[in-house]
Amino acid sequence: MKIGFDPTFLDVFVYSLDANGRLIPKLPNPGHHVRNSLIKEVAGGNGVNVARTLARLGHDPALVIPYDDYFMEVLSLDPHLKNLERHRIHDCGSNRTIAVIWGEGEIQFNHTSNNLEKRHWTQDVHHLWTESSFHVFLNWGLNSTSNEWVTCQLLALSGIKNNELKELSKRDAIELAMEVSIECDHPILIDTGRFDHHSEKEELVNLFAKLAGLDQCIVLMNEEEAPVLQEIPMQNYILHTPERIKAKFKSETIHVDVPPLKEALNFVGAGDAFLAGIIDGLKLGVGLSKDLLLNGVRVAQKHIMDTFD
Numbered sequence: 001m002k003i004g005f006d007p008t009f010l011d012v013f014v015y016s017l018d019a020n021g022r023l024i025p026k027l028p029n030p031g032h033h034v035r036n037s038l039i040k041e042v043a044g045g046n047g048v049n050v051a052r053t054l055a056r057l058g059h060d061p062a063l064v065i066p067y068d069d070y071f072m073e074v075l076s077l078d079p080h081l082k083n084l085e086r087h088r089i090h091d092c093g094s095n096r097t098i099a100v101i102w103g104e105g106e107i108q109f110n111h112t113s114n115n116l117e118k119r120h121w122t123q124d125v126h127h128l129w130t131e132s133s134f135h136v137f138l139n140w141g142l143n144s145t146s147n148e149w150v151t152c153q154l155l156a157l158s159g160i161k162n163n164e165l166k167e168l169s170k171r172d173a174i175e176l177a178m179e180v181s182i183e184c185d186h187p188i189l190i191d192t193g194r195f196d197h198h199s200e201k202e203e204l205v206n207l208f209a210k211l212a213g214l215d216q217c218i219v220l221m222n223e224e225e226a227p228v229l230q231e232i233p234m235q236n237y238i239l240h241t242p243e244r245i246k247a248k249f250k251s252e253t254i255h256v257d258v259p260p261l262k263e264a265l266n267f268v269g270a271g272d273a274f275l276a277g278i279i280d281g282l283k284l285g286v287g288l289s290k291d292l293l294l295n296g297v298r299v300a301q302k303h304i305m306d307t308f309d
Contacts, residue, residue, distance in 0.1 A: 001283075002087075002132035003054070004047030004065040005125070005153065006139040007116060008094040010074060011044035013268060016102040023264065025103040043075035044097060046138040046191065049269040053276035053299060055080045056308040059283065064128050066092035066114060087128055092120050095142075099268045106267045110142055117145040118170055121152040126162035129153060134187050134279060137211065140204055141193035147200040150207050151177045159183045178206060187282055188217040191275050196228045208232060215250075218288070220275055236288060238296070240274055245297065249288035256293045264304050273303035 015038040016024045024034065051061045062085035067075070071094035076082045093114040100107050129135070137153060140146040151174050155165055158180035168176065182188075190211055195204050205228075212219050212234040219237040221229050226239050238247045245256040277299025281292045302308050 001054075001059070001061050001134050001279075002064050002128050003051045003061045003134075003136060004045075004063045004138075005089075005116075005129060005136075005149075006045060006047045006065070007092075007112065007114060007143050008043070008045035008048055008065050008067050008071060009097040009110070010071050010094050011042045011268070012096070012098045013040045013042060013266075014038075014098065014100045015040070016100065023101065023103040027100075027102050041074050043071055043078055043081060044269070045094075046193070046272050046275075047136070048075070048081065049272035050136070050138075050276045050279070051084060052078065052080045053269075053273045053303060054279065055084060056302075057276065057280050057299065059280065060084070062087065062128075064125065065089060066094065066116065066120070068093035070094075087124065089116065089120050089125055090122070092116060101267060103264070108268070112142050112144065115143050115145045116149040118148040118152055118173065121149070121156075121162070121165065123162045126152075126156050126165070130156050132186070134189065134282075135184065136275075136279070137188070137190040137192065139191075139193050140208075141195040141198060144199065146195070146198070147174060147203040147207070150204070154182070154207060154211065155180065157182050157184045157188075174203060174207075178210060182211075182214055185216070188214060189220065189275065189279065190217060191220045191271070192225065192229070194225050194228075205232065212237075218278070220271075220278065222271055238278065238293065240271070240296070240300075245293045247288075247293055252288075254290050254293060256290060256297065258297055259301070261301060261304060265306050266304060270300050270304050274300040 016034045017036040018024050051063050054061045064087045066089040096111045098109045154177045209232045211217050219234050223241045236249050247254045274296045277296035281295035286292045
């Protein structure tokens with residue numbers, strides 16, 4: 001399975017700890033110091049986070065990502081990522097994120113300067129995408145040219161060849177994407193992130209609607225993303241919050257309460273871990289059911305509590 005096909009981020013995690021090494025319950029007022037902070041650099045981005053969790057679950061995904069040299073240095077120090085097969089999306093570097101974490105949750109500060117565009121969709125990327133056993137659309141919101149990139153992903157699933165795609169203008173490619181049929185029997189998962197602020201929101205909504213209407217497509221979203229996405233018809237979706245999960249699989253609606261955790265160690269990437277749990281369940285043959293949702297919750301909580309090993 002190939003995972004990634006989305007922007008990468010060098011993540012700087014700032015863990016706000018007390019003298020006993022536990023996350024402080026609340027951030028102090030401006031001007032104060034949190035003197036026991038732990039600061040870590042981690043290779044991140046949605047695809048990288050999902051691949052890390054899948055590797056910790058015993059899978060062997062291949063990463064298809066853009067990166068710069070320093071990002072790769074950091075990734076190579078990660079015991080769960082360093083031995084994975086890697087394919088580089090060339091001529092595009094990595095971005096930067098600072099995440100501040102405390103007992104109530106986390107806040108991320110993203111700086112995106114390296115976006116994936118149509119020009120990055122090479123023959124190698126096209127081949128890797130179409131041959132994957134799962135197709136996972138990730139992180140539309142933090143890619144300012146995601147309308148171009150998603151168009152390439154969608155057209156590739158329609159059977160169009162890369163040389164034909166390259167001959168199309170950006171505008172013609174987007175218009176064609178809305179007309180073609182998807183020729184894909186593999187599962188399609190969409191975890192777009194929030195894109196209601198995106199400059200190309202209208203085009204992304206149209207692309208999303210086309211994909212979300214497919215029988216084999218599952219949309220994953222959190223409570224921040226749901227208000228925009230739930231206005232669009234979807235065959236299958238999973239809405240996950242820290243307290244409960246609501247899923248609609250065709251005509252069936254399923255609710256799952258999330259067991260409370262006594263203490264959290266890491267909120268960053270919990271949504272990606274949940275997605276990895278859904279992929280893990282599907283790969284193990286679990287159908288669209290309550291058991292699939294419970295597997296997503298189980299994996300996300302393992303991530304939050306760091307109890308994989």
